Amino acid sequence: xxxxxxxxxxLGISAAIPAKNRNLSAQVVHYAGNVFLIDCGEGTQxxxxxxxxxxxxxxHIFISHLHGDHFYGLIGLISTFHLMGRSAGLHIYGxxxxxxxxxxxxxxxxxxxxxxxxxxxxxxxxxxxxxxxHFMEVRSLPMIHRIPCTGFYFxxxxxxxRINLSAAAYxxxxxxxxxxxxxxxxxxxxxxTVIANSVLTQEPAPARSYALCADTxxxxxxxxxxxxxxxxxxxxxxxxxMENVAAEKMHSTAEQAAKIAVAAEAGQLVLGHFSARYENLxxxxxxxxxxxxxxxxxxxxxxxxxxxxVKNS
Amino acid sequence: xxxxxxxxxxLGISAAIPAKNRNLSAQVVHYAGNVFLIDCGEGTQxxxxxxxxxxxxxxHIFISHLHGDHFYGLIGLISTFHLMGRSAGLHIYGxxxxxxxxxxxxxxxxxxxxxxxxxxxxxxxxxxxxxxxHFMEVRSLPMIHRIPCTGFYFxxxxxxxRINLSAAAYxxxxxxxxxxxxxxxxxxxxxxTVIANSVLTQEPAPARSYALCADTxxxxxxxxxxxxxxxxxxxxxxxxxMENVAAEKMHSTAEQAAKIAVAAEAGQLVLGHFSARYENLxxxxxxxxxxxxxxxxxxxxxxxxxxxxVKNS
Numbered sequence: 001x002x003x004x005x006x007x008x009x010x011l012g013i014s015a016a017i018p019a020k021n022r023n024l025s026a027q028v029v030h031y032a033g034n035v036f037l038i039d040c041g042e043g044t045q046x047x048x049x050x051x052x053x054x055x056x057x058x059x060h061i062f063i064s065h066l067h068g069d070h071f072y073g074l075i076g077l078i079s080t081f082h083l084m085g086r087s088a089g090l091h092i093y094g095x096x097x098x099x100x101x102x103x104x105x106x107x108x109x110x111x112x113x114x115x116x117x118x119x120x121x122x123x124x125x126x127x128x129x130x131x132x133x134h135f136m137e138v139r140s141l142p143m144i145h146r147i148p149c150t151g152f153y154f155x156x157x158x159x160x161x162r163i164n165l166s167a168a169a170y171x172x173x174x175x176x177x178x179x180x181x182x183x184x185x186x187x188x189x190x191x192x193t194v195i196a197n198s199v200l201t202q203e204p205a206p207a208r209s210y211a212l213c214a215d216t217x218x219x220x221x222x223x224x225x226x227x228x229x230x231x232x233x234x235x236x237x238x239x240x241x242m243e244n245v246a247a248e249k250m251h252s253t254a255e256q257a258a259k260i261a262v263a264a265e266a267g268q269l270v271l272g273h274f275s276a277r278y279e280n281l282x283x284x285x286x287x288x289x290x291x292x293x294x295x296x297x298x299x300x301x302x303x304x305x306x307x308x309x310v311k312n313s
Numbered sequence: 314x315x316x317x318x319x320x321x322x323x324l325g326i327s328a329a330i331p332a333k334n335r336n337l338s339a340q341v342v343h344y345a346g347n348v349f350l351i352d353c354g355e356g357t358q359x360x361x362x363x364x365x366x367x368x369x370x371x372x373h374i375f376i377s378h379l380h381g382d383h384f385y386g387l388i389g390l391i392s393t394f395h396l397m398g399r400s401a402g403l404h405i406y407g408x409x410x411x412x413x414x415x416x417x418x419x420x421x422x423x424x425x426x427x428x429x430x431x432x433x434x435x436x437x438x439x440x441x442x443x444x445x446x447h448f449m450e451v452r453s454l455p456m457i458h459r460i461p462c463t464g465f466y467f468x469x470x471x472x473x474x475r476i477n478l479s480a481a482a483y484x485x486x487x488x489x490x491x492x493x494x495x496x497x498x499x500x501x502x503x504x505x506t507v508i509a510n511s512v513l514t515q516e517p518a519p520a521r522s523y524a525l526c527a528d529t530x531x532x533x534x535x536x537x538x539x540x541x542x543x544x545x546x547x548x549x550x551x552x553x554x555m556e557n558v559a560a561e562k563m564h565s566t567a568e569q570a571a572k573i574a575v576a577a578e579a580g581q582l583v584l585g586h587f588s589a590r591y592e593n594l595x596x597x598x599x600x601x602x603x604x605x606x607x608x609x610x611x612x613x614x615x616x617x618x619x620x621x622x623v624k625n626s
Binding site (some may be wrong): 016017018023042043045046049064067069070072073074079080083084095097098100101102103108109110146147173293 | 329330331336355356357359362379380381382385386388389392395396397408410411413414416417421422423424459460
């Protein structure tokens, strides 16, 4: 198995209401040609179009919670998929009432979708695997917010060992044997000679992970659930001088986001979900970097590669 | 009564799905400082912000029908009004199920609005007065579409006669008498002399009107309901070569829109609600002007004054 593309593109980084040049919550995780959409604020379909995201590759949509800035764009995207002639099923993961909201809106417009829609209820109270394929699993992350809310943790599955091609050539190993060697097996020649796996392979690349902490009160225990993640997104609605307001509204400050990154021993921290009151976001970044130096600001249209082995200095 | 501002600004002119540089249906009618919003496709709150429309002046929103491209932005606008601290009541006029769609979305986000929301059901089957104030009335216009749909007809009330100031000065008429003279009364001096109203006044400016025909099959009888309107908006989803598709989807072509304008003896015709398949809209305009010369294309952000006395040539 070669290293797959694994990255995230931010489409909307504004909290609650759209700000100047900042749209409502949405981001896409790319993994090996698949596109996973997480949250879908109003205008997300326009942002997907604007940034030329391949919407035909979106088969799974994750909704953190039912505040409007995180899902009011979902019904429009579902409708546009229908009007564009989509036939592939679409899976939606989120809080239980989401299905009734979507179905009602399809009903009143007398829309019978051309493609099947599958709703998967995410339990907001415990961490669980909500999606899984050959290469990746997605776990829910319970958040502490005014209404039930979860983050999502994308974890690459352990990768296969890597073939050492020159060693394989030297020992005359046929390519058809590579698959089992990658899984850790020794190679046995026709004459019975055993070539040890350790001779033929190298350690696999470390599996990578992306933890997306959605709207939440500062709550350090979440760090234990995402320990060692390579990239962590955390909401940073407010600055430190509004810590009381953040607590009251069950949001976090940029500094609190950084504290979670420290506790989680994350590789990098990306901040998002900024209050529209901040025109200049650099002061929020400064507050975070003072605590966790590998912090940066999410930027709309910007794609961040998820890399293993980045350590906070 | 002096002449009030009366104009319309287009915010979204794309049908069904957003097109390059074209947003989903929304327009605002300005009258004497009030702003009436008609339809509210996804992204309308961003368009209102972008074009600096005074959203605090929006107290009445009219929704033609419940296809998503005409109302999926309403819940976001309602939420943003709430988050921005609005206290004034908001009146919404539209099909009956709209209230349940909006209430459900407020419920699932546990939002208790800071301001009252009043829903007014519009009967899609007959023309009726849905809104009225001192200066203006708004009538519904039954459309023929796949689901219940109405247009809206904004009609200025008959204006008062205009004082001839030099005649008033000559006859020594005090200003406090002007109001009753404007209403058509004669002026009686203290010595009993009667100055006829016709001496003191001029004919009022003609009342103006704007007829907004929403999504509809070509249906000529609607022209009788808006006879003599000064400006008429009509959907023009398709070109003539797609007349069959238009009929099947219960939409109109640009040429059909122009035929309605002729039958209605409208002053001017503005075309909108264009299929995303047309990158260049000029061919649609050509098809319309061949039938009705005072035709033009709606442009996003563009404001059109509603003038009386414009005649199609």
